[in-house]
Amino acid sequence: MATRFVVLDTETTGMPVTDGHRVIEIGCVELLGRRLTGRNFHVYLQPDRSSDEGAIGVHGITDEFLLDKPRFAEVADEFFEFIEGAHLIIHNASFDVGFLNNEFNLIGQTHRADITQHCSILDSLAMARERHPGQRNSLDALCKRYGVDNTNRQLHGALLDSEILADVYLAMTGGQTSLSLAGNSSDGANEGGAASRGSEIRRLPAGRRPAPVIMASAQELAEHAARLEVIAKSAGAPALWTQLLQA
Known part of the structure; x- marks a missing residue:
């Protein structure tokens, strides 16, 4: 949810x-x-x-x-x-x-x-x-x-x-x-039926290749999760990153 x-x-x-x-x-x-x-x-x-x-x-x-x-x-x-x-x-x-x-x-x-x-x-x-x-x-x-x-x-x-x-x-x-x-469509609506309010889609110049995606290692992911737990305990609430992932 x-x-x-x-x-x-x-x-x-x-x-x-x-x-x-x-x-x-x-x-x-x-x-x-x-x-x-x-x-x-x-x-x-x-x-x-x-x-x-x-x-x-x-x-x-x-x-x-x-x-x-x-x-x-x-x-x-x-x-x-x-x-x-x-x-x-x-x-x-x-x-x-x-x-x-x-x-x-x-x-x-x-x-x-x-x-x-x-x-x-x-x-x-x-x-x-x-x-x-x-x-x-x-x-x-x-x-x-x-x-x-x-x-x-x-x-x-x-x-x-x-x-x-x-x-x-x-x-x-x-x-x-x-x-x-959410769920509201109109002229110029983006994918999924959501109406855009002046958003801009930026595309790569012709012939330019996208940058490679480097995935985090298992160790890096574990360290990241541990850091989020420390932030949550200190703040008394889930870290913003955690909230956004749950959204």
């Missing part, structure tokens, strides 16, 4: 959460293995407080726009059901997790107030810093580095940023820079 990932982002009234700031938007997209399923979770929330001017400048969500939106308590069950048991992919995870835990606490759902007990967390910012030390690793910087289209991102938005982060995550972990919907 394919591994279920949920790429998640939030927008807030400001920061930090300890100053009473609240979540005003949640956006999630679901991946099974390395394909979008088309299942999303997206909601704007009434925070019962005003947003900082600086925060509005980042996401463009005004207090007036949120007046008729539901409160977190009204969507908490649906949201939790969407993320429960998934591998959450979040850019700068401590920020979003801290705010979401606070929201569950505020409505008295203390059994859900630590989502790390119900989901595993993959922090794409930490992953990017490990791969690109000393470089800028914001979402925009990663889009530029990996060739991910973010031209529609004039302002931050939880659902749009989740979709972009999904592309970035795939590029960082496997070289694929464009997602496709």
